[in-house]
Amino acid sequence: MPKRISNILITGGAGFIGSEFVRQAVHQGHRIIVVDKLTYAGDLERLQSIKGKYVFYKADICQKNKLEAVIKKEKPQIIVHFAAETHTLTAVFRR
Numbered sequence: 001m002p003k004r005i006s007n008i009l010i011t012g013g014a015g016f017i018g019s020e021f022v023r024q025a026v027h028q029g030h031r032i033i034v035v036d037k038l039t040y041a042g043d044l045e046r047l048q049s050i051k052g053k054y055v056f057y058k059a060d061i062c063q064k065n066k067l068e069a070v071i072k073k074e075k076p077q078i079i080v081h082f083a084a085e086t087h088t089l090t091a092v093f094r095r
Helices: 016-027 044-050 064-074
Strands: 007-011 031-036 055-058 078-081
Touching: 007 016, 007 064, 016 031, 016 044, 031 064, 055 064
Parallel strands: 007 031, 007 078, 031 055
Antiparallel strands: none
16 A cells, blocks of 8 residues: 655745645645745635645755755655746837
8 A cells, every 4th residue: 555645845835826725635634734925816815714734845946955944844755846936927019
């Protein structure tokens, strides 16, 4: 029988899609660690219904030292990545 995954780190867990994954994983009994930068897309209100049932770190995943410290401390079995920037820059070219 395969070993159950119980310790999951989720990047972007306060975003629209990531927060749904967090809620479902908590309801299935997993221990959840959320890492989110909380910019325009991240909102902890999305996780209000499971408040206190996950561990939260406000961090930018591009800051290697911070992310490594979280991983070292929490020892996740897997990492699920939902962190992303959804806006794009548009360049205007003139002749």
